[in-house]
Amino acid sequence: MSESEWDPYGGDAHLTPVFGRLRLRTLVMLRWLAVGGQTVTILIVHFLAGFELPIGFCLGLIAMSALVNTWLTLAVPPQKFARDWEAFAQLGFDVLQMCALLMLTGGLQNPFVVMLAAPIIIAVAALPPRWAGGVAIIAIAGTGAMWLWSLPLPWYGGVTLDLPGMYVFGLLVAIFIAVAFTAVYSWRVSQEGKRMATALAATQSVLSREQRLSALGALSAAAAHELGTPLATIQLTAKEMLREIEAGTPLSEDAELLVTQARRCRDILKRLGEVQEASDVRHDRIEFLAALEEASAPLRGLGPLVNVELADPADDDQPVLRRIPELIYGIGNFVENSVDFAVTRVVVEGRWDRSNIYIRVIDDGPGFSSDILSKIGEPYVTSRSGTPGQGGLGLGVFIAKTMIEKTGGVVRFDNAPAPGGAIVSIRWPRKRVEAPPSVS
Numbered sequence: 001m002s003e004s005e006w007d008p009y010g011g012d013a014h015l016t017p018v019f020g021r022l023r024l025r026t027l028v029m030l031r032w033l034a035v036g037g038q039t040v041t042i043l044i045v046h047f048l049a050g051f052e053l054p055i056g057f058c059l060g061l062i063a064m065s066a067l068v069n070t071w072l073t074l075a076v077p078p079q080k081f082a083r084d085w086e087a088f089a090q091l092g093f094d095v096l097q098m099c100a101l102l103m104l105t106g107g108l109q110n111p112f113v114v115m116l117a118a119p120i121i122i123a124v125a126a127l128p129p130r131w132a133g134g135v136a137i138i139a140i141a142g143t144g145a146m147w148l149w150s151l152p153l154p155w156y157g158g159v160t161l162d163l164p165g166m167y168v169f170g171l172l173v174a175i176f177i178a179v180a181f182t183a184v185y186s187w188r189v190s191q192e193g194k195r196m197a198t199a200l201a202a203t204q205s206v207l208s209r210e211q212r213l214s215a216l217g218a219l220s221a222a223a224a225h226e227l228g229t230p231l232a233t234i235q236l237t238a239k240e241m242l243r244e245i246e247a248g249t250p251l252s253e254d255a256e257l258l259v260t261q262a263r264r265c266r267d268i269l270k271r272l273g274e275v276q277e278a279s280d281v282r283h284d285r286i287e288f289l290a291a292l293e294e295a296s297a298p299l300r301g302l303g304p305l306v307n308v309e310l311a312d313p314a315d316d317d318q319p320v321l322r323r324i325p326e327l328i329y330g331i332g333n334f335v336e337n338s339v340d341f342a343v344t345r346v347v348v349e350g351r352w353d354r355s356n357i358y359i360r361v362i363d364d365g366p367g368f369s370s371d372i373l374s375k376i377g378e379p380y381v382t383s384r385s386g387t388p389g390q391g392g393l394g395l396g397v398f399i400a401k402t403m404i405e406k407t408g409g410v411v412r413f414d415n416a417p418a419p420g421g422a423i424v425s426i427r428w429p430r431k432r433v434e435a436p437p438s439v440s
Contacts, residue, residue, distance in 0.1 A: 099142030107150025408432030
């Protein structure tokens, strides 16, 4: 399956969820931590460090957060997911409360001003961009308000600490930059995590499907074995009935038909069992060349010529591999992508030595562009320079690379020397993929 056939959102990419990704309990817990931290800080600064603070107003602002938390805890189930606008409202309240507290304790000169970044990180990680951007705008507006007005920073002996205006302006710019950088950085990390989670879910789905298909052979063998005995009993009983019934009667004809059809069913199961016995050998153990042929066979006849070659076909010590669905699928996916981009020819080349097994998939297409080459294998990298075909590189390559690495392989992407083309090189330790010696 190519990446163009895979819908990572299961066809629901345009559906808007009713609820957000943040539980109310999470927001409440974080706000209790903020309330506790603010209370302890204010009390230590005022009573132990001896700085003069408007302690009543400060504790009043902290009490507002505590009251909001208490109301949310009592009125709303804690397991409920907050809607996006609800999470935005709560995080916006946290930013405004923190800005008001900072304005009472020195504004931009207060070293705790950096804590404004915390609600923005949460918003960017958990909310859609427009809501997260709203929280960031509130923080920036609050910072600007602090620059315009705030109480002096408390200092020893009741002395007012007046920092130079240019220094305070520098702090304002620094906070703006910190908020913007934190928002962008958190958004990129969050998006990367979501993309990777989606791609890994797609990989797991494909792997599950391949394993189910691989198990069908064993299931058919078990069915043939289990059905053989009752069919033999039916056939024997029908023969006994035929001997006891007078010939030429309608009942005799029915009994004869029953014997004939039972014999036919046994013949079918016998053939199925014979085919399965042969296929079980292929299922558990497969020669190296046969594995390459099996992975490449579905891609033949789709345009470019697909050749499968061994580096030393005369060598009698050809490896016999364990039939691993991830291995066959991974090789086939790389061959498929090469067929998509090839002009006339794709070569699947196998080689081995005492320690490793090697495969190279080579096409005569445009190769990988320099900016794409370093990113191949990441999810949703979807272009190759000068693409002549209809395929793309992206989720399918990520799935194939992940499956190959799951079997112990290492994948490398290169460009071929002139006249060009792309090369996908795979290496496995023989002990990871080679089948144990057969027992006669």
